[in-house]
Amino acid sequence: MARHGVSTETSNRLIARLAPMHRDIVTAHAPLAPLQPDMGRFLATGGVSMVEGAGGGGISPWALITGYGTRDSWGGNAHFTRVQTQDYSLDTRGVAVGIADRVELSVARQDFKGDLAPLNLLRIQQDILGLKVRLAGNAVYDQDRAMPQVSMGAMYKKNKGINGLRALGVTSVRQLGAKDDRGVDYYVSATKICLEHSLLVNGTLRATKANQMGILGFGGDQGDTVKLQPEVSAAWLAHRTLAIGAEYRRKPHNLGVDPEKSYYDVFAAWFPAKQVSLTVAYANLGTITVFNPKTQKGWYLSLQAGL
Template sequence: MRDTIQLRQCLFVLSMMGAAGGAHAQVLRPDLGKLLATGGVSQVEGAGGGGLVPWALISGYGSRDSWGGNVHLTRARTQDFALDTRGVAVGIADRVELSFARQDFKGSLAPLDRLHIRQDIVGVKLKLVGDAVYDQDRALPQLAVGAMFKHNKGVGGLGALNVGSVMDLGAKDARGIDVYLAATKVLLAHSLLLNGTIRASKANQMGLLGFGGDRGDGYKALLEVSAAYMISRKLVAGVEYRMKPRNLGIDNEKDAYDAFVAWFPNKHVSLTAAYAGLGDITVLNPKRQRGLYLSLQTGF
């Protein structure tokens, strides 16, 4: 009898654990609860936003009771350079975003035709207050604070110029942290998205040429803005502008801009195409670099 009672108790405990586990799994299952396109696309440093600028929106389509995520592949090609980015981002409870991106930067024109720079970026974003979509009756935008931890992995292909790291180009460090505050508002009645971001950074060319330099090694407050118009529920067009810090004497850095179109056929795939102006890259190639940007994102 005692063994039977103990067996029944064990079965009861196991059944309760199973029920709790099932409920927990249901909470954690991606629910695709957010509106189409409201996770943004994958920004070139891995965060959710536009192509150049991080927004306050959280990546993925998971609601506040769930989570979502995506992976992306991006290629930007100018006259003489190519930047390839691949990464992953996860949004948790529409509150926290974690991301990782790897950038590969290459040159195609002598003396930089063998140039190859790699950079890893780990990002975190926290939604502070507001909701860009659902707070239509309030002027308050969605606010989020974020950080990007960047590690430049070195400069390849310039051994003939005695350059093997970004410090050889005048940078003060190969590692750095960008911190930003983003404000995003979606005006559904006008089919319009507006975003403003203030970034504290000393990253040269997003960190591809290191951090700090002979012109300055302190953090600078840099403005980044985006505006997008929802042509239809699945098609968005917009423009972006991003300031640069100008720390290196060898790099006559210019502000960057783009004009983009993003297509969202469903909540699992998006495709973004843009025309981007990235300015000068180094004095070794003083041409202002302009070209095409293409990004494919898939997730839930």
């Protein structure tokens, strides 16, 4: 048994000692497997899709990364949202992807329409590209810390012009007094979830020149500087599949023809499964234009589906 100078017992010990090293070496040199969607996060922690395409509430982004992918995975969704007031409607279609619970990418198109004469032919479209990065904290797993989850994001917006008012000679937001038809919103969001009380709170600070989210352009005769605007959200998980909450979003006032006011809403979001959610809200969007002084109020409906 010891003919070659090594006993069987010693050989077995050596193999046992080298086996883990061999597995580590093989693993280290093996090609990295692509991330697979695992939907490993808790129900509702991906939020819903806001009217500008980012993950969060209805009118404000949250620090949460969209989808249900964990740090070793990814998740994504597509959504359709309609906001209907007395005189206007806003449709948003978009897709968003969350990667490794760290980065979020989104793209959305907004379609704003007038419903009553003489603006019944009015149509304004806007494209939005979004990027969000989680900087620190974890809203779900940091239950023993006061530290919220903090993310920074940007939204590039391109207004595609005004249709339906050619008879009045109006085809661009610049003709309404806007300084530009494109711009970038920058924001920082902090979100804290208290599982013990089934409560989520979020605060966002946005740097923007957008008029009515950019639908009426950027900057104007009343101001053309970036302004910091606060946004706050709160939601209570009344049931494992149902969240009830409210949001507030302050807006800049850059255009003389647009006496822009703050947005706010109260909402209920239903999550029957991780693959789908439905959000219903009552929204107040303030006054849209001096030519129609009515405060615009109405309903908000958003359907999101994903993995």
